[in-house]
Amino acid sequence: MQLITEPARKALVVTPHPDDAEGGCGATMAKWIKESGSEFTVLMCTNGDKGTSDRELGSAELAAIREGEQRDASSVLGVKDVVFLAYPDGGLEDTMEFRGQVVRQIRKHRPDTIFCIDPYRSKSHTHRDHRMSGQVALDAAFTYAWSYLYFPDQISQEGLEPHRVEQAFLWGSESPDSFVELADAYLEMKAESLSRHVSQMRNRQPSDRMERIHRWSGETGEKAGVAYAEGFRRIQFDIGSEDWSFLHR
Numbered sequence: 001m002q003l004i005t006e007p008a009r010k011a012l013v014v015t016p017h018p019d020d021a022e023g024g025c026g027a028t029m030a031k032w033i034k035e036s037g038s039e040f041t042v043l044m045c046t047n048g049d050k051g052t053s054d055r056e057l058g059s060a061e062l063a064a065i066r067e068g069e070q071r072d073a074s075s076v077l078g079v080k081d082v083v084f085l086a087y088p089d090g091g092l093e094d095t096m097e098f099r100g101q102v103v104r105q106i107r108k109h110r111p112d113t114i115f116c117i118d119p120y121r122s123k124s125h126t127h128r129d130h131r132m133s134g135q136v137a138l139d140a141a142f143t144y145a146w147s148y149l150y151f152p153d154q155i156s157q158e159g160l161e162p163h164r165v166e167q168a169f170l171w172g173s174e175s176p177d178s179f180v181e182l183a184d185a186y187l188e189m190k191a192e193s194l195s196r197h198v199s200q201m202r203n204r205q206p207s208d209r210m211e212r213i214h215r216w217s218g219e220t221g222e223k224a225g226v227a228y229a230e231g232f233r234r235i236q237f238d239i240g241s242e243d244w245s246f247l248h249r
């Protein structure tokens with residue numbers, strides 16, 4: 001159980017659907033960007049084209065709406081860039097192609113930290129895309145991105161270099177062990193960013209949203225002895241050696 005006091009310098013947030021990242025780590029993004037000048041890039045894996053009960057709305061139209069909403073939501077938090085892989089909602093698989101796409105973004109943006117959903121649960125079930133995106137993000141960070149022998153065309157043809165990610169923060173974890181303390185202003189920014197996902201928020205009032213965020217952040221904060229927090233399971237990719245040959249043992 002620890003409070004995280006050292007912000008990421010550069011972070012890549014690998015997230016399955018529009019609005020997941022804002023709900024999972026939105027206030028942390030807002031805080032670190034504002035207070036520490038952290039650079040955040042959001043990698044949006046699907047286009048969220050199944051997220052409606054409106055039978056009049058087609059998938060392509062919904063995908064276009066949700067891309068715009070994601071850009072709005074990310075700009076509220078100060079995110080530098082949003083990259084869209086545009087897989088269909090529910091269509092993520094743990095493939096070499098998907099892994100290579102995440103590796104490419106790691107090599108391009110060179111984050112010290114990745115954020116993703118905890119793919120491992122024993123007490124509850126979650127959306128398949130949540131499991132797949134979390135799993136692929138962790139595998140891409142360790143070890144695919146940092147050996148030039150994986151996806152060598154990215155090195156030889158795209159001008160990218162291998163990159164070593166230092167740590168991952170996993171949101172939606174059953175066992176969070178690391179917490180970011182949050183002032184009220186950042187909870188409000190989180191609520192505001194969530195409200196930009198207009199197509200998903202039709203039945204929710206802003207005051208309800210703020211009340212829920214206060215309640216959840218308060219419950220999470222209690223675990224860390226602070227008023228409000230977001231909680232993560234932290235993984236440190238610490239090999240403690242420059243000898244990469246161990247990767248293949």
Ligand SMILES: [Zn+2]
Binds near residue numbers: 016017020127130
């Ligand atoms: Zn989702």
